[in-house]
Amino acid sequence: MTIGILAALREEAAHLLEDLEPGGRRTQIALRDYTAGTIHGHDCVIVLARVGKVAAATTATALIERFGADRLIFTGVAGGVAPGLRIGDIVIADALVQHDLDARPFFRRHEIPLLGTSHCATDAGLTDRLEAAARAFLDGPMRQRISPEVCERFGLDRPRVHRGLIASGDQFIGSAAGVAALREALPDALAVEMEGAAVAQVCHEYGIPFAVMRTVSDTADDQAHQDFPAFLVEVASHYAHGILQCLFQAGIPPAGAIERHAGTPPDAPGGWTLAT
Numbered sequence: 001m002t003i004g005i006l007a008a009l010r011e012e013a014a015h016l017l018e019d020l021e022p023g024g025r026r027t028q029i030a031l032r033d034y035t036a037g038t039i040h041g042h043d044c045v046i047v048l049a050r051v052g053k054v055a056a057a058t059t060a061t062a063l064i065e066r067f068g069a070d071r072l073i074f075t076g077v078a079g080g081v082a083p084g085l086r087i088g089d090i091v092i093a094d095a096l097v098q099h100d101l102d103a104r105p106f107f108r109r110h111e112i113p114l115l116g117t118s119h120c121a122t123d124a125g126l127t128d129r130l131e132a133a134a135r136a137f138l139d140g141p142m143r144q145r146i147s148p149e150v151c152e153r154f155g156l157d158r159p160r161v162h163r164g165l166i167a168s169g170d171q172f173i174g175s176a177a178g179v180a181a182l183r184e185a186l187p188d189a190l191a192v193e194m195e196g197a198a199v200a201q202v203c204h205e206y207g208i209p210f211a212v213m214r215t216v217s218d219t220a221d222d223q224a225h226q227d228f229p230a231f232l233v234e235v236a237s238h239y240a241h242g243i244l245q246c247l248f249q250a251g252i253p254p255a256g257a258i259e260r261h262a263g264t265p266p267d268a269p270g271g272w273t274l275a276t
């Protein structure tokens, strides 16, 4: 089993690289450094995915095709969309959708053309483990890694773990109108970011189990940009690193123990007909 880890943040990737046992091998492909090595006995390849759906899809494809990754995990930050989500909460994806994909009138809004679906489900077994790791992190290591002063500055108050739908698109949502439009289009969405659904589509098509975790860095409204860079460095990178440490310490079952979901044959659903 080889686990591909796509980090959205440079600081996150840097922390993870520190955990690699000696002997990691670095390969550069298309402006990205892929580092292969072992963490707690798990073969891993760690890469900074960069920003946006194209960046995420090409990185995921390289992990699968060039490094034989047969599990993918994506970590990063997201804007909270559902009421009640607070900065510092964690969202674990059950499914992902591209909120900016719209090929109407030939396909329904958000439907991935010729794939017959709009939502790509994450792997239930891997997602359960990631959720358990996120809860374990908040129950313990979080307070050791993030000082009370930082918690107070960013208003982190008893952060919670949420599980559900994440929406992705090539857009930073940073206005009340933007978040309202997203809520109207996708009432179930918990959070919004710019990569997860692209990785989800690649994994769906290859039949590769994957999971996505996001730290809520903002609430996608007019204050979304405030302190964003500081939050990435002082909070989000520690969350991602700490949660993956909890995940690796608990162990990830070998291939076959996690149920795979086969990709839908690309030509199974209808073609370019008008959607009803």
Ligand code: ADE
Pocket (backbone or CB within 6 Å): 077, 078, 079, 171, 172, 173, 174, 192, 193, 194, 217, 218, 219, 220, 221, 224
């Ligand atoms: N990632 C973090 N916050 C985001 C937002 N508000 N919109 C899109 N991607 C994000």
